[in-house]
Amino acid sequence: MRSFQSLNRYRRLLTRYLRPQWPWMMLLAVILCGTISVQVATPLVASHFIDQATSGGDLNNLIVLALLTMGLALAGQGLAVAETYVAENVSWTATNALRADLIEHLLRLDATFHTAHTPGELIERVDGDVATLARFFSRFVVYVLGNAALLVGILGLLYHVDWRVGLGMSAFVVLALVAMLRIRAVATPSWTAERQASADFYGFLGEYLAGLQDIRSSGAGAFVLRRCAELMRSWLAMTRKAQMWGYSLGATSLGLFAFGTAAAFALSAMLFRSGTLTIGMVYLIFQCTEMLRQPTEQIRNEVQDLQQADASMARVEALLSTVPRVVAGTGAALPPGPLAVEMDDVSFGYAEDALVLRDVSVSLAPGRVLGVVGHTGSGKTTLTRLLLRFYDPSAGVVRLGGVDLREVHLAALRARIGLVTQEVHLFHASVRDNLTIFDDNVPDEQISAVLDTLGLTSWLRELPAGLDTQLLSGGAGLSDGQAQVLACARILLRDPDLVILDEASSRLDPATDRLVHTALGRLLEGRTGIIIAHRLDTIAYADDILVLEDGQVREHGPRLALAADPTSRFAGLLRIATEEVTI
Numbered sequence: 001m002r003s004f005q006s007l008n009r010y011r012r013l014l015t016r017y018l019r020p021q022w023p024w025m026m027l028l029a030v031i032l033c034g035t036i037s038v039q040v041a042t043p044l045v046a047s048h049f050i051d052q053a054t055s056g057g058d059l060n061n062l063i064v065l066a067l068l069t070m071g072l073a074l075a076g077q078g079l080a081v082a083e084t085y086v087a088e089n090v091s092w093t094a095t096n097a098l099r100a101d102l103i104e105h106l107l108r109l110d111a112t113f114h115t116a117h118t119p120g121e122l123i124e125r126v127d128g129d130v131a132t133l134a135r136f137f138s139r140f141v142v143y144v145l146g147n148a149a150l151l152v153g154i155l156g157l158l159y160h161v162d163w164r165v166g167l168g169m170s171a172f173v174v175l176a177l178v179a180m181l182r183i184r185a186v187a188t189p190s191w192t193a194e195r196q197a198s199a200d201f202y203g204f205l206g207e208y209l210a211g212l213q214d215i216r217s218s219g220a221g222a223f224v225l226r227r228c229a230e231l232m233r234s235w236l237a238m239t240r241k242a243q244m245w246g247y248s249l250g251a252t253s254l255g256l257f258a259f260g261t262a263a264a265f266a267l268s269a270m271l272f273r274s275g276t277l278t279i280g281m282v283y284l285i286f287q288c289t290e291m292l293r294q295p296t297e298q299i300r301n302e303v304q305d306l307q308q309a310d311a312s313m314a315r316v317e318a319l320l321s322t323v324p325r326v327v328a329g330t331g332a333a334l335p336p337g338p339l340a341v342e343m344d345d346v347s348f349g350y351a352e353d354a355l356v357l358r359d360v361s362v363s364l365a366p367g368r369v370l371g372v373v374g375h376t377g378s379g380k381t382t383l384t385r386l387l388l389r390f391y392d393p394s395a396g397v398v399r400l401g402g403v404d405l406r407e408v409h410l411a412a413l414r415a416r417i418g419l420v421t422q423e424v425h426l427f428h429a430s431v432r433d434n435l436t437i438f439d440d441n442v443p444d445e446q447i448s449a450v451l452d453t454l455g456l457t458s459w460l461r462e463l464p465a466g467l468d469t470q471l472l473s474g475g476a477g478l479s480d481g482q483a484q485v486l487a488c489a490r491i492l493l494r495d496p497d498l499v500i501l502d503e504a505s506s507r508l509d510p511a512t513d514r515l516v517h518t519a520l521g522r523l524l525e526g527r528t529g530i531i532i533a534h535r536l537d538t539i540a541y542a543d544d545i546l547v548l549e550d551g552q553v554r555e556h557g558p559r560l561a562l563a564a565d566p567t568s569r570f571a572g573l574l575r576i577a578t579e580e581v582t583i
């Protein structure tokens with residue numbers, strides 16, 4: 001059952017990624033046929049040479065046979081070069097296509113999936129597993145199929161010499177391969193465990209590097225090293241076990257071959273004595289038995305690689321068949337202009353049994369700004385994630401412009417929403433690419449105009465290479481406030497109709513604070529806005545206020561009315577928090 005599944009996996013993968021390259025595959029098949037013919041012809045010519053030489057044959061014939069042998073050797077080398085070139089080309093084209101498919105799929109998978117898998121683990125999938133499969137693509141064709149064809153050719157030659165020798169050696173090859181394949185089936189789980197251990201290690205390392213600053217400042221270096229040591233220890237155990245299985249494969253083949261060669265010698269000695277075989281034929285049998293060793297051993301080696309490929313393939317397939325929970329809608333169109341927001345009895349939880357939002361009903365007219373306030377952990381960020389459909393609610397409906405979000409194409413929906421999160425991610429790329437998110441179609445004039453609107457003209461002028469200045473990874477060298485303003489510029493360039501701002505709670509210096517506020521004002525002009533506000537001056541942008549408590553709506557209404565009502569929760573918040581709204 002397992003092998004059937006494996007075979008099916010090989011077939012699916014080979015068809016999907018090798019079919020588009022059929023002209024190259026045909027060329028490879030022709031080269032392989034040439035190589036096999038040369039390999040089989042070489043001992044045949046040599047055996048004729050021996051027989052002619054021992055029976056006093058014509059000298060001219062001997063010279064022709066000797067020249068033929070040299071020609072075959074040269075042709076063999078030339079074909080080997082061509083084979084490597086074409087096989088590498090085929091394998092890398094196939095692998096890159098698979099890699100691109102995986103990356104595209106990862107980008108489509110929803111937030112639930114990405115929370116459950118660390119970036120390092122996914123990198124190991126896209127890089128480690130795919131690199132293993134690269135070997136599979138090239139070697140499966142060249143070594144496994146090519147060597148299988150070579151085996152058939154050599155055995156055919158042996159049948160031609162004497163059917164008893166052919167039969168004996170065929171039985172031997174089948175026995176050797178069956179023995180090795182049985183070991184392979186038992187060994188595959190060890191390879192799967194080894195790759196998982198490797199993914200776990202890289203997963204941990206990736207997470208550690210992402211949180212370098214926090215880990216250093218909290219003195220958690222010792223923990224990181226201990227965890228690394230634990231992971232490496234278990235990786236070592238897994239690798240050792242997997243390698244031992246590889247070794248047992250090698251040992252099996254070696255033992256079997258010693259037996260095969262002895263049997264071939266015994267048989268040909270008997271047949272020579274009875275006068276059935278010439279000395280040239282005995283040489284041919286010996287040579288063929290030697291030649292059987294190489295393709296069988298190469299198949300054995302490849303089988304070892306295939307064990308890894310088997311494990312990688314299973315994991316890559318599992319990843320490719322992971323279905324996003326959030327599925328694209330039927331394509332309903334959102335109305336143009338600022339979007340109305342409506343949540344109707346919405347409940348949601350990251351885990352099935354723990355609701356983070358409960359029966360939330362909110363509505364916001366187009367062009368108005370809603371300020372969302374509440375304790376930390378009350379569900380404010382979660383609420384905004386539902387608007388972008390990072391998750392779907394477990395109950396209730398979320399609508400934009402009166403349209404249920406589940407009916408809208410994901411890309412069309414997200415194109416209409418601009419999101420500024422607490423942690424702005426800046427890429428290790430130019431200022432231009434960071435602002436346009438690598439969209440070359442945005443003209444420089446438009447970028448400069450947006451920066452001008454946000455009061456960043458002098459900042460731009462001070463940059464050493466203007467828009468071409470490279471920003472460091474994670475925005476190193478920029479303050480949190482500057483990063484926020486750049487995020488606002490990003491959004492302004494996209495000109496969305498709903499802006500969601502999860503304000504960073506960190507305090508800014510007065511100059512940057514002014515810059516951020518100018519940016520916010522510009523961003524909200526003529527758009528519907530939702531602000532998760534941590535400061536009073538940001539709250540001032542809001543027309544309406546939503547107070548969330550423990551995932552439920554505690555209060556919802558116009559800001560001025562709520563502020564004027566001394567019994568309201570919002571007025572209470574304003575009283576106790578002169579600076580910070582989050583309590």
Ligand SMILES: Nc1ncnc2c1ncn2[C@@H]1O[C@H](COP(=O)(O)OP(=O)(O)OP(=O)(O)O)[C@@H](O)[C@H]1O
Pocket residue numbers: 115350351356374375376377378379380381382383582
């Ligand atoms: N990706 C996630 N997976 C699981 N639980 C989550 C996830 N994100 C948030 N939570 C949990 O959901 C609850 C609400 O979190 P949320 O971030 O929405 O609150 P918040 O009001 O925005 O808090 P803050 O003001 O600190 O940003 C918290 O208990 C939090 O631990």
